[in-house]
Amino acid sequence: MKIKIELFGAARDFANDNILELKIENQTNIKGIRENLLQWLQKKHPNNSTYSNIVKNSAFCDENNEIVHDDYLVSKEQKLCIIPPIGGG
């Protein structure tokens, strides 16, 4: 199935669009989505450690604006947001 990942902060530099589409297996958890995104980055921006570190240090939030745990299972086509380390104010 396909899911969408909306990009924020430094992750916006991953692509021209602010939303990526990833193909994942049904019942993939956030840890798996992170791996999937790292593989996508390796194809799109080979060996870019800055980008891969952003993904490794990011959280993900669901459509209810809640940060989800690494074991959260994605079982339907939905949109997640990548939330890189924050620093506003």
Place this chain on the structure above:
Amino acid sequence: MFHCDVVDVTKNKITLEKAQAFIESHKCGASLFFIGTVRDNNNDKTVTGITYDSHDGMVKKSFEEIFDEANKTLQLQHPVAFVEHAKGYVPLGGISVVIAVACKHRAQVYEFSRYIIEEIKKRTPIWKKEHYINEETSWLDGKKIEAK
């Protein structure tokens, strides 16, 4: 009473007049304004502006949680708060955030205002991209957010 918003500064302005009008209350004897602005230097680089990015839904939720927590933790009397944060490009000297608070007595407004800005720094999903004099830009490092 509480108002919060993320203001797209390409379309609207954050104004102190709006904040002042919101927090005015005859029940409060003290009010305080915190104004965050873009300064000209960071990490020995000359800064010309900052682009703020925001997850608006999470930001507003976070502001509301912070207000509720401050109210309970600090046991505020008649708390009123107005919080607006910029989204988009803010030039040098421009306003990034306004936190206007009012309470019954003066001691509480200092605690209240400080609580809000420190918690925003810790947990509100806002990101900064600095613009430098040589036209380079850089996303600033931040704090990793964890699930509750």
